[in-house]
Amino acid sequence: MSKNWTVLAVPVISVLLGLVAGAIIMLVSGNNPVAGYTALWNGAFGDSFYTGETLRQMTPYVFAGLAVAFAFRTGLFNIGVEGQLLVGWLVSVWVGLAFELPTIIHLPLAILAGAAAGAFWGFIPGFLKARLHVHEVIVTIMMNYTALHVTNYFIRDVISDGSDATDPVKETASLQSEFLQSITDFSSLHNGIYLAIIAAAIMWFMLEKTTLGYELRAVGYNQHASEYAGMSVNRNIILSMVISGAFAGVGGAMQGLGTFGNMFINSGFSGIGFDGIAVALLGGNTAIGVVLAALLFGALKVGSLNMPIESGVPNELVEIVIALIIFFVASSYMITWLLGRFKKKEAK
Amino acid sequence: MEVCDRVTVIRKGKGIGSVNVPDTNPNHLASLMVGRDVTFTTQKNEAVPAQNVLEVRDLSVNDSRGVQAVRGLNLDVRAGEIVGICGVDGNGQTELIESITGLRKATGGTISLNGKNISGFKPRKVTESGVGHIPQDRHKHGLVLDYPIGTNMVLQTYYQKPFSKAGIMNYKEVYKKASTLIKEFDVRTPSETTLARALSGGNQQKAIIGREVDRDPDLLIAAQPTRGLDVGAIEFIHRRLIEQRDNGKAVLLLSFELDEIMNVSDRIAVIYEGQIVAVVNPKETTEQELGLLMAGSTKGAGDRV
Amino acid sequence: MDTVTIIALIVSSSLFAATPLIFTALGGVFSEKSGVVNIGLEGLMIIGAFTAIVFNLTFVDTFGSMTPWIALLAAMLAGGLLSLLHGVASIAFRADQVVSGVAINFLALGLSLFLVKMFYDKGQTDMIDTRFIKKDIPFLSDIPVIGDIFFSNIARPTIWAFVIAFVAWFVLYKTPFGLRLRSVGEHPMAADTMGVNVAKIRYVAVFISGLLGGLGGAVYAQSISLDFSHSTITGQGFMALAAMIFGKWHPLGAMGAAIFFGFAQSLSIVGSSIPFLENVPAVYLLIAPYVLTILALAGFIGRADAPKASGTPYIKGSR
Numbered sequence A: 001m002s003k004n005w006t007v008l009a010v011p012v013i014s015v016l017l018g019l020v021a022g023a024i025i026m027l028v029s030g031n032n033p034v035a036g037y038t039a040l041w042n043g044a045f046g047d048s049f050y051t052g053e054t055l056r057q058m059t060p061y062v063f064a065g066l067a068v069a070f071a072f073r074t075g076l077f078n079i080g081v082e083g084q085l086l087v088g089w090l091v092s093v094w095v096g097l098a099f100e101l102p103t104i105i106h107l108p109l110a111i112l113a114g115a116a117a118g119a120f121w122g123f124i125p126g127f128l129k130a131r132l133h134v135h136e137v138i139v140t141i142m143m144n145y146t147a148l149h150v151t152n153y154f155i156r157d158v159i160s161d162g163s164d165a166t167d168p169v170k171e172t173a174s175l176q177s178e179f180l181q182s183i184t185d186f187s188s189l190h191n192g193i194y195l196a197i198i199a200a201a202i203m204w205f206m207l208e209k210t211t212l213g214y215e216l217r218a219v220g221y222n223q224h225a226s227e228y229a230g231m232s233v234n235r236n237i238i239l240s241m242v243i244s245g246a247f248a249g250v251g252g253a254m255q256g257l258g259t260f261g262n263m264f265i266n267s268g269f270s271g272i273g274f275d276g277i278a279v280a281l282l283g284g285n286t287a288i289g290v291v292l293a294a295l296l297f298g299a300l301k302v303g304s305l306n307m308p309i310e311s312g313v314p315n316e317l318v319e320i321v322i323a324l325i326i327f328f329v330a331s332s333y334m335i336t337w338l339l340g341r342f343k344k345k346e347a348k
Numbered sequence B: 001m002e003v004c005d006r007v008t009v010i011r012k013g014k015g016i017g018s019v020n021v022p023d024t025n026p027n028h029l030a031s032l033m034v035g036r037d038v039t040f041t042t043q044k045n046e047a048v049p050a051q052n053v054l055e056v057r058d059l060s061v062n063d064s065r066g067v068q069a070v071r072g073l074n075l076d077v078r079a080g081e082i083v084g085i086c087g088v089d090g091n092g093q094t095e096l097i098e099s100i101t102g103l104r105k106a107t108g109g110t111i112s113l114n115g116k117n118i119s120g121f122k123p124r125k126v127t128e129s130g131v132g133h134i135p136q137d138r139h140k141h142g143l144v145l146d147y148p149i150g151t152n153m154v155l156q157t158y159y160q161k162p163f164s165k166a167g168i169m170n171y172k173e174v175y176k177k178a179s180t181l182i183k184e185f186d187v188r189t190p191s192e193t194t195l196a197r198a199l200s201g202g203n204q205q206k207a208i209i210g211r212e213v214d215r216d217p218d219l220l221i222a223a224q225p226t227r228g229l230d231v232g233a234i235e236f237i238h239r240r241l242i243e244q245r246d247n248g249k250a251v252l253l254l255s256f257e258l259d260e261i262m263n264v265s266d267r268i269a270v271i272y273e274g275q276i277v278a279v280v281n282p283k284e285t286t287e288q289e290l291g292l293l294m295a296g297s298t299k300g301a302g303d304r305v
Numbered sequence C: 001m002d003t004v005t006i007i008a009l010i011v012s013s014s015l016f017a018a019t020p021l022i023f024t025a026l027g028g029v030f031s032e033k034s035g036v037v038n039i040g041l042e043g044l045m046i047i048g049a050f051t052a053i054v055f056n057l058t059f060v061d062t063f064g065s066m067t068p069w070i071a072l073l074a075a076m077l078a079g080g081l082l083s084l085l086h087g088v089a090s091i092a093f094r095a096d097q098v099v100s101g102v103a104i105n106f107l108a109l110g111l112s113l114f115l116v117k118m119f120y121d122k123g124q125t126d127m128i129d130t131r132f133i134k135k136d137i138p139f140l141s142d143i144p145v146i147g148d149i150f151f152s153n154i155a156r157p158t159i160w161a162f163v164i165a166f167v168a169w170f171v172l173y174k175t176p177f178g179l180r181l182r183s184v185g186e187h188p189m190a191a192d193t194m195g196v197n198v199a200k201i202r203y204v205a206v207f208i209s210g211l212l213g214g215l216g217g218a219v220y221a222q223s224i225s226l227d228f229s230h231s232t233i234t235g236q237g238f239m240a241l242a243a244m245i246f247g248k249w250h251p252l253g254a255m256g257a258a259i260f261f262g263f264a265q266s267l268s269i270v271g272s273s274i275p276f277l278e279n280v281p282a283v284y285l286l287i288a289p290y291v292l293t294i295l296a297l298a299g300f301i302g303r304a305d306a307p308k309a310s311g312t313p314y315i316k317g318s319r
Helices: A002-028 A033-045 A048-073 A081-098 A103-132 A136-159 A178-183 A192-209 A211-221 A223-228 A233-259 A272-282 A287-304 A307-311 A316-330 A332-347 B026-034 B093-101 B123-128 B138-142 B171-184 B201-214 B231-246 B258-264 B287-294 C003-033 C041-092 C097-120 C146-150 C156-174 C176-186 C188-193 C198-225 C236-246 C251-273 C282-301
Strands: B006-011 B014-020 B052-062 B068-078 B082-086 B108-113 B131-134 B219-223 B250-254 B267-272 B275-280
Touching (some): A002 A033, A002 A272, A033 A287, A033 A307, A048 A081, A048 A178, A048 A192, A048 A233, A048 A272, A081 A103, A081 A136, A081 A233, A081 A272, A103 A136, A103 A233, A103 C282, A136 C282, A192 A211, A192 A233, A211 A233, A223 A233, A223 B138, A272 A316, A272 C097, A287 A316, A316 C041, A316 C097, B014 B026, B052 B093, B052 B250, B068 B275, B082 B231, B082 B258, B093 B123, B093 B250, B123 B131, B171 B201, B201 B219, B201 B231, B219 B231, B231 B250, B231 B258, B250 B258, B267 B287, C003 C041, C003 C176, C003 C198, C041 C097, C041 C198, C041 C236, C156 C176, C156 C198, C156 C251, C198 C236, C236 C251, C251 C282
Antiparallel strands (some): B052 B068
């Protein structure tokens, strides 16, 4: 029981420490922490519009976090979520534009196409790592840049006629929801949020209840024993990157079919992929953790936009707070050590 | 006993008592450590070997650096006997075991099990053909330390019924089996869900042996099965190996402890520079003779089989 | 354009783009050779770029034409301090080094943009006037052909990049300190038993990586981007990381890889001026550096083996 408590304590304490540190920075730079954090809270949950925006912002974070967490559990570092997300975005929008189909086919098709694109983008580094022992960090970084330039090229020269953005996807492939918009005062919240929760459940089920999950986690913990046990380490590495990429690709589909409804030229990375790393870490690489961490990140990001308006604090403070939270999670050894000493004092 | 003046015995976390070295002997100490009398020489009946289970012919295997470690090795292990391989570490034992169990590909020769050619089989196929492997490095190969000890018990069988069906794991069945094995093989653990990492070396090894023996393999390979274990565990493990042999299974034992080899084996095969240079009867040989053979000197009276 | 001019153009722009990468990649080499993974090179470049631009804007009247050089020193210091945070987390707190590196990236970006807002009340800085420009090297650029290609239009920091690369090689492979550093990265326990202070060496190595990473960012900001905003450093740190891996964790290899990346990047910029390449669709030139790297890793470089103890906190007394 105490072990479970500690596992939960680390992320929670890290968040608290991060917020405290943020407050200190605000004080030092001449701002009012109370006003700053109140503005942050109001900006995230203050009314139904903001709450809708927070949930909408959370959606791709869930997918990015699931992608990174899934790969981490198998012992792989998927730093390529940015690229996998971009290709998923592109392909899902393309399918959303190219076909005339009833919604019940068109929408799932577009999402699956996004998943497949992301899966393919993840397959390449997975294959290279499994067969040729090439470092997945460097391949995925390269694939990120390749994805950026390739998707921009496709948008400008293949899908549209030289313009900087595609047309909006057909209604039959859209995730936008009148219902959700109406209850959140016309925020951009869309049906993707349901998919995010379902995806988290799928990841949990896959890892904890299937033979595949048994293998993937074993390979992540001990490749030698997995080989001894008869598992195919290569196959599992590749499969892990493919599934991880698929999650990221669906995240991109969320942006294309839900948040924006189209795709446009990107001058740089959206940052969702890198934030996904933070979400996965904060969530302890578990499905439920990722969902909660994504909610936190969504709230921080959306809420931070209100901070300069309501309290004069630059919204970049939130980036600092996020960074410090990650630091504290990384230094969890220190936190657990401190907790242990605290408990000893109580026992005495 | 050679270096110390006094000995303090600890059992299950408690100090049992201290004795002066001159006032005690190995048997006395061992029984203090374990809590009951311990026999150092294993009691066993005569072996009744039958047909060949394992036949290794002209096997060649390279090590991780590409250097030939096994050079044209021949070996037979029959049902109902224990063959002990003794040799100085680095003479090809590890590569021999790895090639039989599918962890390393041989460069030449054949391995057959019960007449079926299993050379080049992947580890899973080797296991399914009826081979059990207690690995030399229990932390590297034998267990996933960060898994509960319970799920480790199905490491090679998780994909079969009843532990899983259509890709979905049935952890209830897994833990049921684990619980049975843990009791039967005296694995001391707070529960089946305790992480394997938390168990002592001896209990980890007992768990591995339980897992391998429970599958009732025709050939059981035991590589350094008692390395780093206490006398009680050693005795337990030896008894199990002999039990397998008495049930008509073939056992291949690899060990660097000459005591163990001489005690447990029915036949001893000496490996030197990648070949079996001699096969001797433990009752008719001495440690000195084995030592000489292990160092490469040939027997005066020619080979004996 | 004749061949010599084309080659000169390629060499010049390649080295210009490669210089920041060389510095940062060398920083990565020091850190990783000592056993501390440093994903935070991106963050170090960010803080270096930020410090250099801010210093330049603030002090350009005081120091005149020397400003960019002194700004480099300030940036190095900033990078060193930031890297110590990574060091403390990784060494003293035994944090997962990859995670800590990711945190450094977030922290650097957030902190620098926050300060930009606080100092200048807007999202990006003004552009600097005094910067590093490409000049001809006196005497050497007068050599026919070779002079035109290799010694014309070279920014001064580029020369320093080569110098520091060789110094790094010398330090790592020809000095006792370098030997100790490398041993700590391969087998810290053995080094420890020989009396080497593992933690101290790792702190020093991480600090050096901070100095060099900040230097790389500062050179980039003061020669290429000329201002600082959230889009100044977008992945150059990761490219430097890739160059380090590509160069097999060797200072000269990392330098060579960085030059290769600079070359590939410059192709996309100057490609339209080169008759051979002007018909190639831009997208191929843009992705060329990345695809070529992947192919090279897969085909020629093969196994990339990091220093054996890389990424594992050293706990005294553990096996």
